[in-house]
Amino acid sequence: MKKTLPKYYPLIPVFAAYLIMFLVGFSIPGMWQMVALLAFYCALGQSWNIFMGMTGYVDFGYVTFIALGTYGMSLGITYLSQYEWLGIGIIVIGFILALFLASLSALLEAFIALRLRGAYFAIACIGINEGLRYLIEGAKFWGGSEGLIFFGALVQALGRETVNQLTTFWADFSVFIIAALAAFLNMHYMRSKIGYALTAVREDEDAAKVMGINANKYKTIAFLTSGWLGAAVGAMAWGLKLGYVYPGDVFVIHYTVECIVVVLLGGAGTLLGPVIGGLIYGLSKYWLAVIMPGFQLLIFAPIIIIIIVVAPEGVVGLLKSKLKGTKLEMFIE
């Protein structure tokens, strides 16, 4: 009998794309900011897609994770920068805090998802997001609506030189790493029992339970993973990079919509989809902002509608059907 080794080939084009993006940004002067923006969209798409692709739940409140990640990093730096001996450790602690806050939120959403489905779940998650924002503003904790501004504290703790490197290179670089990690985890899950379990749950949850599948456990794993990755992006790309956070800036549903657009463009539930979607979306947004500032959405909306009509399974769906039966098929998923 032929032994089926875990096949991770579909990761090759994904990693190749991230590597090329990184090299372009690193070696061509003036490209880094754009490439960092692309990586940001790819990473968010990839992270959101784990949640949606594996469990079938559409999380409109996904931005909560990004926002809480931003707050985790911001709180860590704000309150710990006075302890000089911690040094760069404050960023590590901030990052851990980001994951911790995201875990609480993921567990809450998982708890809701076990009770509500479809649109009710989506609305509940939006509710959590808005609720958190007004809670922070109204109850005035974590800096309230004034937010946390910690760039100065960061400079004082680590020195201007280090902070410069952190905010202009490492914060963006880590987004690439998060995107690649998200792709790897997605692939790994798809090839392990979690993937089989969640396929069964998506198709017929009650039958899956009778087959011995602990649906809640596997859903929660997917929620947590997706939430952690989103929080990691928020901690690095928003928290560390910008040096401040306002609740009104981060708990914004608009960013969830961007995640969804990225994933739908590329191909929902696919591995390569978020990369392609992130590139298309990020590039168009970037160029349209340069050529026709203010008109991006006007031009962008019809483009998205056209792509979704022409390729309802996203660009990757189109690519898959084109490559069916060829040797390249095994690289696309």
Place this chain on the structure above:
Amino acid sequence: MALLKLENVTKRFGGLVAVDKVSLEIQPGEFIGIVGPNGSGKTTLFNVINGVYRPEEGKVIFDGKDITRMPAFKRTPLGLGRTFQIPRPFGSASVRENVAIGAMFGTLADKVTVDNALEIADRYINMVGLEAYRDKAAGTLTPVEKKLMEIARALAMRPKLLLMDEAMAGMNPKDIDGMVKFIKRIKEEEKIAIVSMVEHIMRAVAGLAERVVVMNQGAKLVDAKTEEALTDPRVVEVYLGHPADESKWRSDVWKEVRNKDE
């Protein structure tokens, strides 16, 4: 010790008593047929056994363990496998993946890797004769193929007790013959207890089961050796709706059984 023991199990849906104080014992390796007209509570009884429903009264004891309140997904790894009256394949997944899911989360759950599970799946796919459809999406199979796929999936769970819900419903005589031979083979090769339930008293049950339980309106009417059960006057009445010419019924049933044994 009995493998499965039901003690006075009652399951109600609102005012309707779907299962009415049923007590039942199944020994390891035993083959039992449960027969009863449509709506007599057979499927509900299965659902109470494997945890889809909790009974309002009574106890379900499996392998010496009280599992009455245990959620379905925890019971399965103890050794309960089942097929559904209306097949429930994981439609978008391939036949191989479907059967592998059985292996992954059944009694071997803690021991098998994904690769092991896929190998086990191949073995049972060959056993039910679906090797040509291995990589096909399970949702695209014909109803008969889906039934076979479900048996493979349930067997891949390596259960101690296999519950088959109307394994032969809607099949033509040729498919039924195939299925009867196949179930015989399972019984010999897998050495597991099997409960097969069917709506009509069919030669399949008569030819296969050592014991037959007859259900009527949720209650257990008869529980006896196959010949006795199938010729019991009360059973005849349930099926014909009136007291029948008993000797004619007896000869009809036994003609079927003899046909079965060639």
